[in-house]
Amino acid sequence: MPNAVDESNIHDTIKSWVQTYSDALYSFALCKTSSKEIAEDLVQETFLATLQSFNNYEGRSNPKTWLMAILSNKINDYHRKNFKNPTLMDSSIYTSFFNENGVWNSEQFPAKWQESTEHLLDNPNFIKVFQDCMQHLPPNWISAIQLRYLHEKKGEIICQELNISPTNYWKIIQRAKLMLRKCIELGWFSK
Amino acid sequence: MKFLMLSCLKTTELIEKKALSSLSLKEKVQLIIHKRICGACAEYEKQSKFIDNFLKKHIHKTDDASIPQSQNEELKEKIKSKL
Numbered sequence: 001m002p003n004a005v006d007e008s009n010i011h012d013t014i015k016s017w018v019q020t021y022s023d024a025l026y027s028f029a030l031c032k033t034s035s036k037e038i039a040e041d042l043v044q045e046t047f048l049a050t051l052q053s054f055n056n057y058e059g060r061s062n063p064k065t066w067l068m069a070i071l072s073n074k075i076n077d078y079h080r081k082n083f084k085n086p087t088l089m090d091s092s093i094y095t096s097f098f099n100e101n102g103v104w105n106s107e108q109f110p111a112k113w114q115e116s117t118e119h120l121l122d123n124p125n126f127i128k129v130f131q132d133c134m135q136h137l138p139p140n141w142i143s144a145i146q147l148r149y150l151h152e153k154k155g156e157i158i159c160q161e162l163n164i165s166p167t168n169y170w171k172i173i174q175r176a177k178l179m180l181r182k183c184i185e186l187g188w189f190s191k
Numbered sequence: 192m193k194f195l196m197l198s199c200l201k202t203t204e205l206i207e208k209k210a211l212s213s214l215s216l217k218e219k220v221q222l223i224i225h226k227r228i229c230g231a232c233a234e235y236e237k238q239s240k241f242i243d244n245f246l247k248k249h250i251h252k253t254d255d256a257s258i259p260q261s262q263n264e265e266l267k268e269k270i271k272s273k274l
Contacts, residue, residue, distance in 0.1 A: 011274055018270050027260045032250075040266050047270050094200060102198025110235045117241045121248050128259055130245060148211070149243075149250040155211030166212060174207040181238050 010054050018047055021064050025071050032075045034135040034142050042078060046071045076150065079143040083162050093175050097182075110181065113189045126188060133183035141176040148173065197225045202232045206239055 022043055029039035049070055050057070057066055097108045104110070120126045134142060147158055159166045195217075197205070202225045205218055214222065226233040 014274055015271050018267055018274070022267050022270065023260065023262050026263045026266060027258050030261060031258045040263070040269075043266060044270050044273065047274065051274060098198070098200045102200035104199050104231050109231045110238060112234055113238065121245055124259070127249070130249075131259065145246065146250065149246045155208075170207045170211050171204060173211065174204045177207060177239055177242060178203065180242055181235070184242070185238075 010051065014047060014050055014054070017050070017063050017067065021067055022047070024064065025067055028068065029071060029075060031131060032146060033078065033139075034131070034137070035139065038078065038139075042071060042074045045074055049074075075146075079146045079150075080162070083140050083143040083147060083164075093178065097178055108182065111185065111190070113185070115189060120188075129187040130180075130184060133180050133187060136183060137176055137179060141172055144169065144172045145176055195221050195224055197221045199225075199229060199232050202226075202229070203235055203239075206232075206236050210239075210243060 025043045025046060026039055029042045030036065033039050033042070046067060050067065057063075060066075097105060099105055134145075137145075147162070148155075155166055155169055159169050162169075202222065205214060205222050208214060208218075209222070226236065
């Protein structure tokens with residue numbers, strides 16, 4: 001049981017971490033969850049968790065590394081939980097992209113992008129457009145995408161983990177892709 | 192031939208299935224035939240792969256340089272008050 005002096009030291013240390021690192025943690029969480037509210041909650045939980053487990057830290061790593069590790073776990077847990085009961089959503093998105101024969105509607109037809117995409121992976125303006133587009137997706141689709149790329153796992157393994165049928169899983173990815181693709185095209189390539 | 196024909200809706204689904212799992216021989220042939228006759232779906236696949244590459248590259252990054260930085264003073268104060 002730490003004495004009162006230690007307690008207040010711990011509090012002061014963590015408060016100074018909040019001051020120094022919370023923007024970086026928040027930016028990271030925002031990027032991974034595409035939601036301001038969820039990012040704020042997760043960052044707050046991260047600092048509260050450090051209060052509980054401060055004795056395990058013992059200065060073994062850079063505080064930011066430790067905080068990021070806790071936050072990353074919380075983000076993964078959030079995506080798993082969020083995706084546990086995916087609403088396979090209505091199929092209205094299909095009818096906006098395809099006609100009754102399953103052929104592209106004329107205004108949805110994927111156009112050839114007039115710009116080479118190679119250099120875009122590191123272009124900050126493009127990254128911004130892409131992330132704004134991610135924010136427009138329903139939260140559990142974002143989770144589906146995050147889980148897909150986070151572990152670089154094969155679809156079957158993710159499906160077992162999440163208890164979802166493979167068909168439903170790639171249909172969610174398909175719908176998310178349809179929307180993302182369109183949004184990126186409007187936000188970048190046709191400007 | 193008709194049994195090898197796909198709609199664009201089904202084709203976009205198979206394109207994602209292919210990236211996540213594997214296709215049956217019939218599905219593979221269906222996909223090849225469809226992309227030969229449908230430029231939009233062929234383009235879709237290229238763009239879908241680009242999106243995959245983008246996500247793969249950025250989802251693992253934790254360094255500040257690749258993440259747009261936002262400030263949130265309100266959050267700082269809120270957390271401090273709860274500690």
